[in-house]
Amino acid sequence: MKKQKQQEKPPTPPAEWVELYSDYLYRYALMRLKDPINAEDAVQETFLAGIKGLKQFDGRVDVKYWLRGILRNKIVDYIRKNTREHPVNNDDGRDIVESYSFEKFGIAERSPKPWQFAPEREFEKGEFWEAFEKCLSKLSDTMRQAFVLKMVDGMDSESVCKALNIQPNNLWVLNHRARAQLKACLESNWDREED
Amino acid sequence: MLTCKQVSKALAESDYKELPLYKRLLLRFHITICFICKGYNKNVMRFHDMARAFRRYEDEKTAEAAPENAKKKWIQSIEVNASTKD
Ligand SMILES: [Zn+2]
Numbered sequence: 362m363k364k365q366k367q368q369e370k371p372p373t374p375p376a377e378w379v380e381l382y383s384d385y386l387y388r389y390a391l392m393r394l395k396d397p398i399n400a401e402d403a404v405q406e407t408f409l410a411g412i413k414g415l416k417q418f419d420g421r422v423d424v425k426y427w428l429r430g431i432l433r434n435k436i437v438d439y440i441r442k443n444t445r446e447h448p449v450n451n452d453d454g455r456d457i458v459e460s461y462s463f464e465k466f467g468i469a470e471r472s473p474k475p476w477q478f479a480p481e482r483e484f485e486k487g488e489f490w491e492a493f494e495k496c497l498s499k500l501s502d503t504m505r506q507a508f509v510l511k512m513v514d515g516m517d518s519e520s521v522c523k524a525l526n527i528q529p530n531n532l533w534v535l536n537h538r539a540r541a542q543l544k545a546c547l548e549s550n551w552d553r554e555e556d
Numbered sequence: 557m558l559t560c561k562q563v564s565k566a567l568a569e570s571d572y573k574e575l576p577l578y579k580r581l582l583l584r585f586h587i588t589i590c591f592i593c594k595g596y597n598k599n600v601m602r603f604h605d606m607a608r609a610f611r612r613y614e615d616e617k618t619a620e621a622a623p624e625n626a627k628k629k630w631i632q633s634i635e636v637n638a639s640t641k642d
Contacts, residue, residue: 375637384622387622391621404626405630490610508607513614
């Protein structure tokens with residue numbers, strides 16, 4: 362029974378990886394690292410680590426996502442290395458913390474301006490995500506990485522802070538600013554169809 | 557009862573997933589009765605939904621992305637490393 366299960370899903374042989382997964386993995390790395398050279402190297406290291414670890418592949422997830430798991434660790438390594446060499450300015454969010462709403466309620470904006478459109482209605486459209494990606498790429502590296510690692514990749518706060526070499530309070534400030542900038546960018550760049 | 561400050565902190569860091577159930581319920585209760593936290597929560601949740609939907613989009617997108625010369629390089633190094641394994 363067990364043997365059968367293992368045979369159910371033999372891993373895709375490494376010879377097919379580039380054709381099947383490299384565009385996905387490269388795009389994934391580039392979105393997070395922004396530097397094409399680093400992204401290329403991270404993918405290369407992922408393939409090699411994948412070959413080495415292929416024996417441990419248990420077929421529970423698709424090879425694509427198994428490789429992505431390896432890649433994500435590589436990406437975090439690159440980010441960590443980079444933030445050790447170039448620590449980010451500690452944005453303490455003083456302006457936020459000193460605002461009335463924050464002192465009173467602990468909330469940065471007492472009544473954030475309502476969205477000019479409902480983004481969730483656009484989720485099915487590829488063009489929306491292209492606009493979203495463009496807006497993401499306009500954020501500073503640290504801000505983008507704080508948002509993507511935490512919100513998109515679902516990493517826990519502690520690991521994100523370690524990778525970015527920042528304090529927990531800083532992560533909060535970064536994500537707060539990322540939300541505000543993304544919202545503003547999407548509102549000015551996304552022409553939804555009037556319906 | 558939770559204060560607005562505690563609520564917004566939990567929401568902003570999205571640590572509520574790690575909170576015990578009774579705290580999550582308190583949190584939800586607070587949000588239903590407090591209009592200040594309600595508005596804030598709605599905006600934060602929107603970004604959670606957006607991030608989740610973006611992840612799906614990222615996973616399903618199939619367009620080419622990697623440069624051809626990078627692909628060639630990868631293919632070569634896979635060939636070398638996979639063959640030395642046997
Ligand atoms: Zn409140």
